[in-house]
Amino acid sequence: MTTGEGAVRLRPPRNAVDRRAVPWWRVQLLVTTAVPVAVLAVLGWLITPARFWLLLPAAIVAVLGLACAALLPSWWFRVHRWEVTEDAVYVRTGALWQEWRIAPMSRIQTVDTVRGPLEQSFRLATVTVTTASSKGALRIEGLDHELAAELAERLTAITRATPGDAT
Template sequence: MTGEDVVRLRPPTGTLNERAVGWWRTQWLLLTGAPVLVLAVLGALLGPARSWLWVPAGILAVAGLACAAFFPRWWFRVHRWEVTDDAVYVRTGAFWQEWRIAPMSRIQTVDTVRGPLEQAFRLATVTVTTASARGAIRIQGLDHELAAELAERLTRITRATPGDAT
């Protein structure tokens, strides 16, 4: 094979919706806020003998705020996706990058999911299922209208693509 015959994997070009940053921050705050609240209430209700509960509550609160401030912006920078007539490409991660490629001929189902929090941020997740043992490919943090258009486009392309999807 000559140097001209080599196919290089390039980064996918699609970015997520900017609102995904707020969605991820809210998830972090909810995830850490619930245990902080439980520890704080227990510390208050059990009185001075259990005031030590305030220490882990404070540590967890600071860690949760730091993670909510840092990680969502970072994830937004490194998550990429793209759909071509041949495949769906998704790249996630910075330290441990994961590239997932689903050829159109292998796609079995295309779903859009909008949980309550995603609905509040007008976002959706597109899930592309194949027969792969690695599981489905998810593109999270898309504008809900773009996600619907993408699901429709993928359905159209896979219907016209020969293959057995197994």
């Protein structure tokens, strides 16, 4: 999108992640919360003199974890966006601190598709686009696994046809 005398204006990427990313993120948060809560609760029951000082933090962590699992995934779904054009890969992520990343096709070195066990259960995948940037790879999480495979193939074809040395 251009404005004025050929200046390029940054716009939000067009594509949202898959709707199944919301429950996937919820389960991730719940699992991440359950581990410290379980450890604190077990220690609280085993160590009688310190019971209150271990069960209270367990309860606080559990309440905060449940609140995060209830609220954050829906918010992330509204914020996380991605788009691939013939020129670049665009990714916007974050909740409070939003991050916009752009990887020109000529700088892409590798394209990977990853499906962890939890992602597989939700039929989702993550596409990772690696460049020579010191900031690290771009990750498009929460994609339908078939769309992720198609996107990886498309990116590979576009980068193969794009002149440049990817450094």
